[in-house]
Amino acid sequence: MGVMAAGVSGLLSLPAQAQQVPPGVVFLLDNSEAMQDYPQYLPEAFTPGYYPTPTSPARGDLGGEGSAGLAINTGCSDPALVSAMSWFDKASVDPAKNGAIPFDSDSNLNSPFFDPNRFYFSRGRRLGWNVKEGPWSINGNDFSGPLNSYGDTLSACYASVGWDTTDYPYGGSTGNAPLMNECMTCLSTKGWWRGPIVTSKTQATNPGQAGPIRELDEPPLPPEAFRKWVVSGRVLNVRPPKFVVARKALKDVISSVINVRMGVATFGEDHGWFDPPEMREKLRPSCDQSYPTLNEAALNRPRLRQAVNEVKFRNNERSIGEALFGLGGYFSSQVADNRWGSWFQQPISPGYFGWPGCCNGGTYDDPYTGKPGAFWGVDAKEWLKTPYSDPYTGKYLPGQPWEGTGSDKSVCNASQSNNIIVVSAGAPRSDNSVPITKMMDILEVNGARHPDGSLLTFDAANPATNPNVGGVNYCHLFGTTKAACDYTEYNWPAGLGVGNKNFMDDVAFFLSHTDLRSDMGGSQTVRTFVVGYGDSSPMLQSIALAGRGGFYRADQPGTLKEALLFSVGQTVGNSCSAP
Numbered sequence: 001m002g003v004m005a006a007g008v009s010g011l012l013s014l015p016a017q018a019q020q021v022p023p024g025v026v027f028l029l030d031n032s033e034a035m036q037d038y039p040q041y042l043p044e045a046f047t048p049g050y051y052p053t054p055t056s057p058a059r060g061d062l063g064g065e066g067s068a069g070l071a072i073n074t075g076c077s078d079p080a081l082v083s084a085m086s087w088f089d090k091a092s093v094d095p096a097k098n099g100a101i102p103f104d105s106d107s108n109l110n111s112p113f114f115d116p117n118r119f120y121f122s123r124g125r126r127l128g129w130n131v132k133e134g135p136w137s138i139n140g141n142d143f144s145g146p147l148n149s150y151g152d153t154l155s156a157c158y159a160s161v162g163w164d165t166t167d168y169p170y171g172g173s174t175g176n177a178p179l180m181n182e183c184m185t186c187l188s189t190k191g192w193w194r195g196p197i198v199t200s201k202t203q204a205t206n207p208g209q210a211g212p213i214r215e216l217d218e219p220p221l222p223p224e225a226f227r228k229w230v231v232s233g234r235v236l237n238v239r240p241p242k243f244v245v246a247r248k249a250l251k252d253v254i255s256s257v258i259n260v261r262m263g264v265a266t267f268g269e270d271h272g273w274f275d276p277p278e279m280r281e282k283l284r285p286s287c288d289q290s291y292p293t294l295n296e297a298a299l300n301r302p303r304l305r306q307a308v309n310e311v312k313f314r315n316n317e318r319s320i321g322e323a324l325f326g327l328g329g330y331f332s333s334q335v336a337d338n339r340w341g342s343w344f345q346q347p348i349s350p351g352y353f354g355w356p357g358c359c360n361g362g363t364y365d366d367p368y369t370g371k372p373g374a375f376w377g378v379d380a381k382e383w384l385k386t387p388y389s390d391p392y393t394g395k396y397l398p399g400q401p402w403e404g405t406g407s408d409k410s411v412c413n414a415s416q417s418n419n420i421i422v423v424s425a426g427a428p429r430s431d432n433s434v435p436i437t438k439m440m441d442i443l444e445v446n447g448a449r450h451p452d453g454s455l456l457t458f459d460a461a462n463p464a465t466n467p468n469v470g471g472v473n474y475c476h477l478f479g480t481t482k483a484a485c486d487y488t489e490y491n492w493p494a495g496l497g498v499g500n501k502n503f504m505d506d507v508a509f510f511l512s513h514t515d516l517r518s519d520m521g522g523s524q525t526v527r528t529f530v531v532g533y534g535d536s537s538p539m540l541q542s543i544a545l546a547g548r549g550g551f552y553r554a555d556q557p558g559t560l561k562e563a564l565l566f567s568v569g570q571t572v573g574n575s576c577s578a579p
Contacts, residue, residue, distance in 0.1 A: 022294050023419060024412075025262050029265070030318060030422075031313050034318070035241070037125050037425070039245070039533075041124050042224065042227070051078065060169060060178060062074065067166075068195070068206070069210075069226075074193070075186060076192060090232070090234060098234060102115065103248065106248075108302075114236040115233040118150060120148075121228070121229075124227040127236075133211035136148060143314075179196070183230060187232065193230045193231075197227050197228070240557075249557060249561040253568065254305055257565070259572075263279065264307040265277045265280060265323065266278050267322070273493075274326075274385065276385055277326040280307035280308070281304055282408070282410070284300055317431060319431040321432065325435075330410050331411060331418050331511075331524070331526050333520075339516065356433055357436075362375065367492070377435065415522070421567045424530065424540060425532075433493065434506075439506060440471055442510070443456050443510060456471075464497075471497075471500040473485050473505065473542060475539065480538050483499075485502055504542075529547070530544040531553075533560055552567065
């Protein structure tokens with residue numbers, strides 16, 4: 001069914017939670033730029049020798065290079081391409097193949113996702129986004145719409161080349177450019193057209209029709225990033241971008257689960273080193289409206305769904321570990337008794353080279369940008385960041401989220417189950433600015449144990465030469481080795497200790513094995529569940545195991561919703577089997 005469960009067996013036992021007490025569940029939604037991608041890229045398949053290769057083509061001819069790029073392997077008739085696109089059939093009577101029904105018709109969005117009677121500009125990997133490429137369908141932060149689209153084939157095709165009627169003639173004595181005729185025919189008959197490809201010449205001479213430009217710290221871009229397409233909304237309804245699928249699945253879950261306090265968070269914007277998560281909506285309802293009977297009106301599902309609709313999928317990092325750490329602060333009793341601050345107010349001791357924390361932390365410099373690593377996590381307020389407005393840009397950064405006062409608490413009583421459900425389309429990236437040494441010190445003092453019963457150990461001294469720094473790394477339990485969780489390529493900053501260069505699973509372990517509150521009885525820990533959308537990276541699975549939750553992979557829209565529902569069920573002790 002496309003869902004894989006991992007990390008469930010072998011977990012340490014948890015205290016039984018009273019079933020009548022609603023669990024607290026924060027959905028942590030991946031808002032990285034990669035969520036704009038399609039689950040499967042549009043195909044580059046072609047039949048060798050099929051496409052014409054004229055010796056001196058005009059700019060608007062098949063095989064020519066005009067202002068919109070090089071017309072090579074364009075069209076909709078190549079047998080290999082037609083076969084690769086066979087998952088969509090405009091003439092089918094099955095909506096699952098013809099895309100006649102919008103995938104998400106939420107009236108609170110500013111566009112249907114997607115209108116089956118309009119045409120959209122795309123690249124092979126995602127819809128065109130004007131921040132990085134042209135032509136575009138998504139403008140800036142408008143991930144809830146309105147989308148840029150056209151209702152007729154002529155406008156859609158000529159807009160796709162920037163209305164350049166010099167390189168791509170329209171009408172007149174010579175008629176339309178052959179490439180434009182091909183485009184209009186394809187849209188009329190197939191509902192899609194594979195267009196020209198961006199070249200270095202396009203980038204240099206017509207940036208409005210070019211892009212994307214690879215960032216210094218970004219992995220090489222796939223060839224599909226440079227291929228232009230025009231597709232009908234029908235195509236997009238059959239295979240929507242990841243963010244559209246995840247957004248719809250999460251809203252459906254929010255609409256259906258009962259007797260659960262729910263909140264919504266995303267990865268935070270760049271705050272420097274540690275990027276606190278953004279709480280789109282704190283846990284609802286408040287404590288006085290949650291028990292003994294959960295007040296449905298106070299839960300306010302429409303507001304929770306709108307919080308999901310408002311997410312902007314443009315974060316250049318996938319900071320799962322930093323977001324988990326910040327949510328740990330939200331679940332803590334910091335507001336009541338300074339619990340979090342007593343642990344993480346700088347200067348933190350101990351601190352060693354390779355492990356962030358004031359005043360002698362640090363790591364190697366960024367090999368891609370040259371950014372110095374010596375001052376990694378040394379700011380006086382690094383782990384307790386306050387709201388901040390940049391005096392030059394005016395941009396507001398919300399800082400570390402905390403619970404409120406009175407009944408506006410993250411944990412209502414000692415019997416509440418506290419949980420984070422991560423929805424991620426890939427492994428963490430640029431995600432290590434957390435006080436690893438201090439967290440491990442607290443765990444060692446408390447005698448924390450791994451799932452196999454062995455004591456957790458951690459030795460921060462001389463990490464570059466220490467053969468066993470310890471900490472948390474369970475990648476070897478998921479068909480690979482611990483080295484798979486030590487990835488550093490296009491992932492900076494990172495620690496220096498072999499076997500523990502990335503700290504995301506350490507954070508999940510800390511939250512699930514540490515009493516975060518000293519203002520109530522019991523042990524107020526937080527479990528972490530991970531739903532990998534099209535991804536089962538070892539690190540995602542290690543995070544779930546360390547967090548005493550579960551990992552579930554989902555490859556299809558339906559199974560993504562199932563995985564989320566199953567995760568919510570586990571937060572209340574549901575004994576059903578994984579989907």
